[in-house]
Amino acid sequence: MTEDGPVNAQPHDELLSIGVFAARARLSPKALRLYDRLGLLEPAYVDEVSGYRYYRVDQVERARTVALLRRLDMPLAGIAEMVRLDGERAALSLDAYWAGIEERFAEQRTLAAYLRGRLSGRNAELYATFEVKTVDVPETHVLSETRHVVAGELAAWIGPSAERLEKAAKECGGIAAPHFVVYHADVTEESDGPAESCVPVVDAEAARAWAAAQGRASDAKVRVEPAHRLAYTRITKAQVAYPQIIAAYDAVEAWAAERGLTITGPCREVYFADWGRSGPEDEVCDVAFPVSAG
CATH class of the missing domain: 1.10.1660.10 (Multidrug-efflux Transporter Regulator; Chain: A; Domain 2)
Structure with missing residues (x-):
């Protein structure tokens, strides 16, 4: 040598x-x-x-x-x-690499179309395709798990975190409402949030007792989710993907601004359907912001 x-x-x-x-x-x-x-x-x-x-x-x-x-x-x-790698394994490795490239191209193509509308001022037409409603949500106790994640890591974390929290919720009187994720700061390829995965529970006392028993052995915490009003739009499984979901968030924000409503908290996604059994065009998620009048 x-x-x-x-x-x-x-x-x-x-x-x-x-x-x-x-x-x-x-x-x-x-x-x-x-x-x-x-x-x-x-x-x-x-x-x-x-x-x-x-x-x-x-x-x-x-x-x-x-x-x-x-x-x-x-x-x-x-x-x-x-x-x-040998020939066949090398070919499969190339297939996996190129599938990732095509997925990124598809995301970028969608984002470019969205940005084209945003830059040209024509996104109002896109926002009109989203029906925005409001709902009053009562105070509830939630089991939550907070994590710093970038956009590419979200899918691998959200599902498993929901499973962990929903399993724990069975010891807290059961699940009171659908699982939701709160974004306390931007989650992009450059920004890692944090994001908070939450499952509302029926029995607050049981939840506190469960959390005390877990101690530091669990990432799950118990907190109070205050009563609030949500402005939301319902989207399909295909629309949940980034960057398609950006348009839904912008549509809710624009709707609230037009009506003089103030956004009072971080954005969130409420997952109310069985993700695994849902098809691309099935509604699975509410994109929402807490709002108040004035």
Whole structure:
């Protein structure tokens, strides 16, 4: 082993200099040096005296594969993992990566359409598609779990947190109302909230006793949710996805502003349907803000 790379063979006619190999692989020598440092494509031989790198002809295919994966904007770390897999597993890994890319493109396409309307001042037409109502919610005790999460982590946290809290609620007289999530600060790809997952319970005394028994062994807390009025709009499972849900929040805010109502608390999502059994067009969630007159 030398400072520049492994010595796996003595140079001979079958080995290619880095310049010749770079031309065949359609890569620059600079890129080949980087791939060597990252373990993506090590030279077959490095001259101990000159430090020159040499490659085998059969390494051209791997080099071209790495170059093509980079054209898909795949991170070098991901490429390093993929090229270590056998053919079928590598193909499945690529499928998973590209599915994620297409999902992000779909989100960005939707967001771009929304922003186009926002910038042009035509979003009022979009807001009109959401029916906004109000409902009075009585004071209740809730079991809650608060977590700092970014947008990409929400789905993996909301469902399991609801299951944990609903299981605990059975020891607190039962579930009094649907599970909801309160966003105490923005949850985006750059901002991590926090968000609070809440399940209203029937028996406040039992809830306090349960929390005391858990001590620090549980992330769940018990608190009082004050009585309040909610302005809300009901959305489908497909609309819950980010960024589609942004339009629903903006529609409720615009509706409240038009009627002179003051938003008195953080936004929330109330999940009233069985998520797993619901289809894309089924209504599953209320997007809501606490409001008051004046």
